[in-house]
Structures are given as structure tokens and as C-alpha cells.
Amino acid sequence: xxxxxxxxxxxxxxxxxxxxxxxxxxxxxxxxxxxxxxxxxxxxxxxxxxx
Numbered sequence: 690x691x692x693x694x695x696x697x698x699x700x701x702x703x704x705x706x707x708x709x710x711x712x713x714x715x716x717x718x719x720x721x722x723x724x725x726x727x728x729x730x731x732x733x734x735x736x737x738x739x740x
Contacts, residue, residue, distance in 0.1 A: 720726050 717726075721731075
């Protein structure tokens with residue numbers, strides 16, 4: 690059954706180097722949009738990206 694389902698659903702075969710950044714950025718964006726990230730973490734991320 691799974692093989693017939695896989696034939697009908699096109700799943701792109703992307704390497705982990707593409708999936709991991711996409712998933713992590715999406716998760717971080719979702720957490721940021723829902724205000725679930727502590728302001729200190731935002732400050733540390735800005736400090737890290739500044740240098």
C-alpha cells in the first residue's frame with residue numbers, strides 16, 4: 690500500500706543540507722511570530738550576527 694501511495698505523491702529528494710536550514714529557519718520564524726522566544730535569545734542572536 691505504501692508503494693502505491695508513494696507513486697501518486699511526488700516527494701522531492703532533497704539533501705539534508707537543504708532540508709535542515711529550511712526547517713530550522715521556519716521553526717525559528719514560527720516561534721518568533723508567536724512570541725515564544727525569550728528577548729535575551731533575540732539579543733544574543735543579534736550580537737552573534739553583528740560580528
